Amino acid sequence: MSTDTHAPFEKDPGSPRGTGELIRLEKVTKRFGDHTVLDNLDFSVDTGKHVTLIGPSGSGKTTILRLLMTLLKPDEGTITVDGDRLFPASEKQVREVRKKIGMVFQQFNLFPNMTVLRNITEAPVTVLGMSKDAAEERARELLEMVGLSEHIDKHPAQLSGGQQQRVAIARALAMRPQVLLLDEVTSALDPELVAGVLDVLRDIARSTDITMLCVTHEMNFARDISDQVLMFDSGRIIEAGPPEKIFSEPEHDRTREFLSAVL
Amino acid sequence: MKWDWSAVADFMPYFWDGLLVTLQILVLGSLISFALGLVWALLMRVPTRWVTWPVGAVTEFVRNTPLLVQLFFLFYVLPEWGITFSALTTGVFAIGLHYSTYTMQVYRAGIEAVPVGQWEAATALNLPLRRTWTAVILPQAVRRVVPALGNYVISMLKDTPLLMAITVLEMLGEARLFAQQQFQFTEPLTVIGFAFIVISYLASLALRALERRLVH
Ligand SMILES: Nc1ncnc2c1ncn2[C@@H]1O[C@H](COP(=O)(O)OP(=O)(O)O)[C@@H](O)[C@H]1O
Ligand SMILES: [Mg+2]
Numbered sequence: 001m002s003t004d005t006h007a008p009f010e011k012d013p014g015s016p017r018g019t020g021e022l023i024r025l026e027k028v029t030k031r032f033g034d035h036t037v038l039d040n041l042d043f044s045v046d047t048g049k050h051v052t053l054i055g056p057s058g059s060g061k062t063t064i065l066r067l068l069m070t071l072l073k074p075d076e077g078t079i080t081v082d083g084d085r086l087f088p089a090s091e092k093q094v095r096e097v098r099k100k101i102g103m104v105f106q107q108f109n110l111f112p113n114m115t116v117l118r119n120i121t122e123a124p125v126t127v128l129g130m131s132k133d134a135a136e137e138r139a140r141e142l143l144e145m146v147g148l149s150e151h152i153d154k155h156p157a158q159l160s161g162g163q164q165q166r167v168a169i170a171r172a173l174a175m176r177p178q179v180l181l182l183d184e185v186t187s188a189l190d191p192e193l194v195a196g197v198l199d200v201l202r203d204i205a206r207s208t209d210i211t212m213l214c215v216t217h218e219m220n221f222a223r224d225i226s227d228q229v230l231m232f233d234s235g236r237i238i239e240a241g242p243p244e245k246i247f248s249e250p251e252h253d254r255t256r257e258f259l260s261a262v263l
Numbered sequence: 264m265k266w267d268w269s270a271v272a273d274f275m276p277y278f279w280d281g282l283l284v285t286l287q288i289l290v291l292g293s294l295i296s297f298a299l300g301l302v303w304a305l306l307m308r309v310p311t312r313w314v315t316w317p318v319g320a321v322t323e324f325v326r327n328t329p330l331l332v333q334l335f336f337l338f339y340v341l342p343e344w345g346i347t348f349s350a351l352t353t354g355v356f357a358i359g360l361h362y363s364t365y366t367m368q369v370y371r372a373g374i375e376a377v378p379v380g381q382w383e384a385a386t387a388l389n390l391p392l393r394r395t396w397t398a399v400i401l402p403q404a405v406r407r408v409v410p411a412l413g414n415y416v417i418s419m420l421k422d423t424p425l426l427m428a429i430t431v432l433e434m435l436g437e438a439r440l441f442a443q444q445q446f447q448f449t450e451p452l453t454v455i456g457f458a459f460i461v462i463s464y465l466a467s468l469a470l471r472a473l474e475r476r477l478v479h
Contacts, residue, residue: 069387098389109384113402122398123388175388 022047022211023068023179028077030063030235037063038235041077047178050205050212052222052243055232056258061215063235065181068213069103070094082178099127102177106184108164110156110171116143117152120171128175135174142170146200162193166200173204180204182214194218201225217262223247231255270450274441278454281437285462288355288423288433293416295359300366304374305396307367326364331425333357338429354426362419369411373404406477413470417463434458 023045030038037060045051053061066072067079070086079087086097110119120139124130130138143149146166148159156164165185172180182201186194198221205212205225216222222229222243229246231239231254239252250256306318325333334357338350348356377400385395424435432440438451 069383071383071386095389098386101387103387105380105384105387107378107380109378109380111381111384111399113399113406123390126391126394126398127389171388 020047021045022049022082023213024078024080025064025067026078026080028067028074028079030060030067030072030074036235038067038074041235041237043230043237045179045211045213048209048211049227050214050225051228051230052226053213053215053230053232054217054219054222054246054258054262055230059232060235061232062183065103065183065213065215068179069101069181070098099175100178101181102172102175102179103181103183104165104168104172104185106188108156108161108168108188110164110168112156115153115155116148116159116167119156119167120174123171124174138174139170142173143167145203146170147196160193161189162196165189165197169197169200169204173210177210179211179213182212182216184215184217186216186218219247219259219263231258233258267447267450270445270447271454273445274438274451274454277437277441278434278451278458281432281434281455282458284351284431284436285420285423285433285458287351288358288426288431289416289420289462289466291355292358292362292419292423295356296362296366296415296419297412299359299363301370303363303367304370307371308374322364322367325361330358330361330422331428333361334425334429350426350430354429354431358419358422358426362415365415366412369408369415370404372411373408374400376407377403409470409474409477413467413474416466416470420459420463420466 021044025041025043028038028041028043029036041060041064043064053064055061063072067074068081068086074087077087078085081097081100084093084097086094089097111122114122117136117139120142121130121132121135124135124138125132140149140152143152146169148163148166148170151159151163151167156167159167169185185201186197189197198218201212201214202221202225204210212225214222214225226243228240229243230237231246231250231252233254239246239250239255246255247259250259303318303322307315309315334354337353337357341347341353381399381403382395385399390399423433426433427436427439430436434455438455441451442448
């Protein structure tokens, strides 16, 4: 693959698709026991857009990201990414489609038994078949981008939460996903470390054309980076629109209540 | 009763023979129990009852019957079926097998203690299942279980004299033989008593060093 030679986050220019709709959920239902968390949800995201999911705790935001990452399976409905089925689909197809998706978790989930460098190169080498040199070269570029070059040989336990989360972002980007899923990536951080992580994400949002799906309670950040904001309540989208509209003149009472509680 | 240094001196050649056998049993038995226990623990995670049920039943049975009975069984019954090994080989296998049913529980706890987020990160990075086990889960699980495995090594050391029952001349066997021939019990038994303490102390030092190396 020639992708190793590109700059850290340029998109693969040879992609035959690349425009229009990237993610589509159709009539997706997810239950835990007899608790229906998502009920017949329809929802799509266009290529290159930055979509922020907001809403009260328990409204199903994480569930959507986990469905897309195939950490959960829906009970009903279909999910497609870049025209390919992610659900229902064979294990083999899931593995193919999953290459297009990267995720950053609230708790970082770095591999504590590996150095920062290995954390980032492990998957490109074993999954994409990149050479070790090319993977390390790219890891260095990504670490420079997230401002952690001097920590390349450390283990995660030697880093602060904010630094770990920036490594986790680099690790996800190393796979050159088309979509980046971000689930409350600053919620587990001490307040003084939040800004550093958000700055890195702003940078990525500005300088790349990666599609972002982001769950966050950082409303200023959401306002800055989002093309679209979706307000969730009880597993349904009750309001959607550009950030200026949702944050300044929300239509729904629930949205107004929610925003006044978090802002 | 008086202490006779010349009896100690007379016993020493036999002691070294016995020590060598005891250490062989301990080292090989430990290695078998570490390897086999991991195999059991992994088989118990295969998502079909056709695997977990037999493995669970056999290991439960072995864990809950006395090692001495297993030694006799393997040493006296297997040859009737035409399977013969030396007493030492049989003993090492029996003790390794017996202890593997304990180490499997240690591994299971270690594997379950790896946070679910590690599995999720591996999935998100599309790592193949095999690679997830070998590069992510097992290194973390094994690191956690070294102290518990070490405790079983010490227990195993204290069970090695049971192999005397199937004619293996480890330290106690040598001491008993010497005592019966010379009518001097105190000296050989005291010597091997100290030897057991020294071995378990050295083993615990070695395990602690290993632990420190693993916890990076
Ligand atoms: N593994 C699970 N088992 C049972 N219930 C779950 C599980 N995961 C999430 N839920 C429930 O699903 C609902 C939506 O959860 P989630 O998607 O995490 O919401 P959000 O991210 O918006 O706070 C909640 O009521 C939560 O309790
Ligand atoms: Mg959530």
